[in-house]
Amino acid sequence: MTETNGAPRGRATAEMVATRAKVSRVAVSRAFNPHTSLKPEKRELILKIAQELNYTPDRAARALVSGRTHLVGVIVPDVCSHWESQEIDALTTALQAEGFATLLFKTRTDYSMDEQLLAYMRGFNPDSVIAFVENVKPRTLTKFLDRAVPIYVDYPLAGQAEPQEEAPLFDRLNILQHDGIDQAVALLKGYGVSRIAYLAGLDKSRASHARETTLRRVMADRGMEPPILIQGDFGYDAAYQATLDLFRIAGGADAIFAANDVSAFGALDALRHELKLGVPQDVKVVGFDDIAQAHWKSYNLTTVKFDLDERVRALVRLMLRRLNNPHAPGLEETLNTRLVVRGTVG
Numbered sequence: 531m532t533e534t535n536g537a538p539r540g541r542a543t544a545e546m547v548a549t550r551a552k553v554s555r556v557a558v559s560r561a562f563n564p565h566t567s568l569k570p571e572k573r574e575l576i577l578k579i580a581q582e583l584n585y586t587p588d589r590a591a592r593a594l595v596s597g598r599t600h601l602v603g604v605i606v607p608d609v610c611s612h613w614e615s616q617e618i619d620a621l622t623t624a625l626q627a628e629g630f631a632t633l634l635f636k637t638r639t640d641y642s643m644d645e646q647l648l649a650y651m652r653g654f655n656p657d658s659v660i661a662f663v664e665n666v667k668p669r670t671l672t673k674f675l676d677r678a679v680p681i682y683v684d685y686p687l688a689g690q691a692e693p694q695e696e697a698p699l700f701d702r703l704n705i706l707q708h709d710g711i712d713q714a715v716a717l718l719k720g721y722g723v724s725r726i727a728y729l730a731g732l733d734k735s736r737a738s739h740a741r742e743t744t745l746r747r748v749m750a751d752r753g754m755e756p757p758i759l760i761q762g763d764f765g766y767d768a769a770y771q772a773t774l775d776l777f778r779i780a781g782g783a784d785a786i787f788a789a790n791d792v793s794a795f796g797a798l799d800a801l802r803h804e805l806k807l808g809v810p811q812d813v814k815v816v817g818f819d820d821i822a823q824a825h826w827k828s829y830n831l832t833t834v835k836f837d838l839d840e841r842v843r844a845l846v847r848l849m850l851r852r853l854n855n856p857h858a859p860g861l862e863e864t865l866n867t868r869l870v871v872r873g874t875v876g
Contacts, residue, residue, distance in 0.1 A: 542585035641665035710834035710867030731789035768798030830873035
């Protein structure tokens with residue numbers, strides 16, 4: 531290799547960086563791993579020289595030595611919806627901070643996944659796979675994974691996690707929805723609400739069904755009549771039309787409990803702009819998720835909150851715990867929900 535103005539041509543090697551920095555080859559490797567101990571000034575020197583030489587670690591070679599690819603597969607039903615896009619962004623940022631790159635895979639519209647795409651995922655040999663969809667079952671997914679143990683996000687009913695299956699092995703983040711929904715119903719009942727409509731998400735969504743079931747149980751426990759079910763699809767337009775139909779055909783409601791915040795936005799706009807009803811004076815509205823747009827003044831939405839930062843931290847913890855103990859039985863973490871009160875109930 532020759533140099534021009536002190537910069538090498540071609541691909542630089544770790545040995546070249548070590549020679550220039552007057553350190554060992556091991557020190558160069560450690561400098562690129564944020565979790566290894568190395569004096570800050572030595573790390574800074576090595577990284578500076580590596581930049582001058584245009585050196586980057588050979589991931590394929592490191593994977594052969596360490597047995598890890600530092601790749602994480604993420605399976606999602608949608609990449610454009612507000613919640614998923616915010617969660618993907620936060621998760622990708624957190625994984626990169628831990629030294630992992632993200633492989634993003636999208637399911638079909640029915641939340642299933644093409645086996646050819648699963649086989650393609652296997653070719654990357656990811657260290658972990660995080661599945662945000664329940665239709666790609668562990669028994670299906672694990673057939674296409676070598677050593678990775680998948681992590682699933684689950685929504686168990688009645689605040690109780692369901693027992694782990696004996697096989698195949700998978701890890702799970704449980705999101706308990708009961709407390710947040712109970713707080714919402716208690717608030718609505720306190721304002722004299724008796725007729726609540728549940729604006730559902732996609733019919734094939736387990737999360738939406740879990741929210742509906744939990745809402746029914748909470749209302750029954752508080753001596754209230756079951757909610758009126760109106761079908762949406764987690765989107766704005768369907769929610770807007772469903773709200774118009776609710777009031778023009780089905781007799782309306784005192785409150786709308788939406789399966790997610792975007793559906794709540796559609797309901798709010800239908801109520802205010804087309805039905806000319808006041809919120810919260812005539813109808814109260816509660817959403818679900820607490821996406822970033824929920825606090826915008828135009829909506830100022832009361833909503834059941836998933837703490838996004840907590841969810842991401844829990845997923846990363848599960849992944850790291852599994853990598854540190856690959857033969858452990860199924861790992862779990864559990865997070866709760868809570869109500870955030872804003873201007874659409876009051």
